Amino acid sequence: MADTEQHDRRQCKRIPFIKEVEVLGVGILRCSDLSSGGMFQETMHPYSEGTILPVQFKLHETDDHPIIAQARVVYAHEGIGVGLAFSSLEFEDRQKIEKFIEQEKE
Numbered sequence: 001m002a003d004t005e006q007h008d009r010r011q012c013k014r015i016p017f018i019k020e021v022e023v024l025g026v027g028i029l030r031c032s033d034l035s036s037g038g039m040f041q042e043t044m045h046p047y048s049e050g051t052i053l054p055v056q057f058k059l060h061e062t063d064d065h066p067i068i069a070q071a072r073v074v075y076a077h078e079g080i081g082v083g084l085a086f087s088s089l090e091f092e093d094r095q096k097i098e099k100f101i102e103q104e105k106e
Contacts, residue, residue: 015101015104044079
């Protein structure tokens, strides 16, 4: 992969985020990192690139409402997991994620 392609894929700050994420209609999967642009989910299921997955998760256990988004599989590591890019995320939820990431990086 060209350096510019790798840079383009990682435009957003990324942090470790070890939490359960519900993939609606599939079940609970473990997330290992998060950015305002997407997340990496651990799964043995071989989702193909371009698959759209509806996800919901909480940044904090005490949050009243989960973040709900549509996420597109942008790459897959067979037997390990998938990189997801949020394709539909409310502006307010993106702001919540960005604020959460900034607080975690401090």
